[in-house]
Amino acid sequence: MRVTVLITLLGLVNGCSSDSQAPVPTPQPTPHESNSAPKDLKMEDSKVRLSDEEWKKRLTPEQYYVLRQAGTERAFTGKYDKTKTPGTYACAACGQKLFVSDAKFDSACGWPAFFAPMKNALTTNVDYNLGYARTEVRCARCDSHLGHVFDDGPPPTGQRYCINSVCLVLREKKDDGK
Numbered sequence: 001m002r003v004t005v006l007i008t009l010l011g012l013v014n015g016c017s018s019d020s021q022a023p024v025p026t027p028q029p030t031p032h033e034s035n036s037a038p039k040d041l042k043m044e045d046s047k048v049r050l051s052d053e054e055w056k057k058r059l060t061p062e063q064y065y066v067l068r069q070a071g072t073e074r075a076f077t078g079k080y081d082k083t084k085t086p087g088t089y090a091c092a093a094c095g096q097k098l099f100v101s102d103a104k105f106d107s108a109c110g111w112p113a114f115f116a117p118m119k120n121a122l123t124t125n126v127d128y129n130l131g132y133a134r135t136e137v138r139c140a141r142c143d144s145h146l147g148h149v150f151d152d153g154p155p156p157t158g159q160r161y162c163i164n165s166v167c168l169v170l171r172e173k174k175d176d177g178k
């Protein structure tokens, strides 16, 4: 973002100081890939807090509905439901690493499931949206809704983190480099 602004400013300065008719090249903005974390969020920022309008600009309508309005994608439709590819699952809203593929298991519930998150990646709170208590899971960095955690998972934790695919971006191991 800053680079784009700088280039734009330089372009304006050039445009003002030039008295020729030569056209000033206009820098092309880099479009966000809809399915990857925003690249202008600095990873050293420990918390990401944006307005609803800013989130709407960054996310697809489905991502906004699930991540920011605590919606749920339809079961068995998510892109990572059956995925076994090695790698790290990051938050689709802010890029924070959330789960490793080694903790993923086939829960047959229709959404990606993990028996444990990465350290300090999540926050939880109880919601009653379906009329009974469920433990909601959110990204600790940007406070986006991810899914729910239940106590019917496999060893070693016995927990099942049931997460919407649309909230995740898989960074495959060969690309991760860490």
Ligand SMILES: [Zn+2]
Binding pocket: 091, 092, 093, 094, 095, 096, 139, 140, 141, 142, 143, 144
């Ligand atoms: Zn996040």
